[in-house]
Amino acid sequence: GAVVSQHPSRVICKSGTSVKIECRSLDFQATTMFWYRQFPKQSLMLMATSNEGSKATYEQGVEKDKFLINHASLTLSTLTVTSAHPEDSSFYICSVTGLAVGLETQYFGPGTRLLVL
Amino acid sequence: GDSVTQMEGPVTLSEEAFLTINCTYTATGYPSLFWYVQYPGEGLQLLLKATKADDKGSNKGFEATYRKETTSFHLEKGSVQVSDSAVYFCALSFYNQGGKLIFGQGTELSVKP
Numbered sequence: 001g002a003v004v005s006q007h008p009s010r011v012i013c014k015s016g017t018s019v020k021i022e023c024r025s026l027d028f029q030a031t032t033m034f035w036y037r038q039f040p041k042q043s044l045m046l047m048a049t050s051n052e053g054s055k056a057t058y059e060q061g062v063e064k065d066k067f068l069i070n071h072a073s074l075t076l077s078t079l080t081v082t083s084a085h086p087e088d089s090s091f092y093i094c095s096v097t098g099l100a101v102g103l104e105t106q107y108f109g110p111g112t113r114l115l116v117l
Numbered sequence: 118g119d120s121v122t123q124m125e126g127p128v129t130l131s132e133e134a135f136l137t138i139n140c141t142y143t144a145t146g147y148p149s150l151f152w153y154v155q156y157p158g159e160g161l162q163l164l165l166k167a168t169k170a171d172d173k174g175s176n177k178g179f180e181a182t183y184r185k186e187t188t189s190f191h192l193e194k195g196s197v198q199v200s201d202s203a204v205y206f207c208a209l210s211f212y213n214q215g216g217k218l219i220f221g222q223g224t225e226l227s228v229k230p
Contacts, residue, residue, distance in 0.1 A: 006160075032216060043206065043220045044161070093160045097216045104149045104168065104212050108161040 002101050003027050006094060006109035013084055014117055021079045021112045023094030029074035030096035034106060035067070038091040050077055074098075084116045119144040123207050123221035130197055130228050138192040138224045140181075140207035148209035150174075150183055150190040151218070155204045164192075164205070197228045 003026040013019050023033060032051050036044040048064075050056040050071035058064045066088075068080040081088050091113050095106040124139040142148065149168045153161040165174030170185035179194045190207060207221040 004160075034217075041223075041225075043222045044218075046217065049217065095161075095218075104210050104216050105151075105163065105166060106210075106216060106218055107163065108153070111158075111160040113158075 002030075002096060002098075002107035004094065004096050004107050004109040006092075006112050008112060009110065010113045010115075012115045012117065015085055016083055019081045019084055019114060021081075021092055021094075021114075023077045023079070023096070023109050025075045025096045025098070025107075028100040029098055030077075031074070031098040032096070033071055033077040034095045034097075035069060035077075035079050036093045036095065038093060038111075040091075044093060047079075081114065084114070086116045089114055089116045119148070119209065119211075119219050121207050121209055121219055121221035123205075123224050126204075126223070126225035128224060128226050130226070132199055132228055132230050133196045134228075136192070136194040136197045136201075136226070138205055138207075138226070140190045140192065140221060142188050142190065142207075142209050144188075144209060144211075146211060147185070148211050150181070151208045151210070152179070152181055152190070152192050153206040153208060153220075155206065155223070157203070161206065197226070199228045199230055202226055202228045 005024045007022045035047045047062045048056045048058045056069035071077040093111045095108045151166045152164040154164045165176040167174040167183035173182045204223045208218045
């Protein structure tokens with residue numbers, strides 16, 4: 001399967017600051033990247049879908065001005081949580097897919113745990 | 118709308134016991150079906166998949182068969198190990214929806230020595 005990395009793995013920040021999370025596809029070109037949010041002991045909630053070079057498509061209820069997504073290349077997507085608040089504390093996971101792995105299969109990063117104080 | 122329903126956890130088994138985690142889906146059309154596993158503190162790993170009816174996905178001793186008639190994709194393993202303790206997610210996707218995954222709620226498995 002594909003290798004996906006996320007950076008950082010954990011981040012603690014103060015309320016009101018912005019945090020950037022990187023998602024990298026290490027061994028193939030990711031046509032599409034997805035960003036999920038997971039609360040403790042719950043399933044994954046899709047936040048947005050991003051295609052390289054295009055604006056991200058956000059799911060209903062997700063604030064696009066708060067969760068900025070950039071997919072500048074076929075191997076890198078970033079999620080920026082702007083003006084973070086304690087309720088934004090969560091586990092953020094990215095996944096990738098592309099022609100090389102079959103567009104129906106997603107490969108997930110290890111996740112980034114965000115804690116906002 | 119399309120959805121996935123899994124049996125509720127947590128499921129607690131002794132080592133070497135037989136495992137079944139039920140998964141059923143509701144969908145208009147014929148989706149691809151997946152099982153993902155999440156170990157504590159980690160992201161999801163693809164465990165197995167099936168893309169059409171009667172396909173059997175298998176990996177690491179786990180199996181699941183795509184049953185169109187019962188709209189099910191139950192996960193089975195003949196003999197579980199302590200290292201199989203994790204949360205298991207059933208999911209579906211449609212090719213023409215850009216690979217968007219719809220997940221079940223997850224089933225936590227705990228295997229005791």
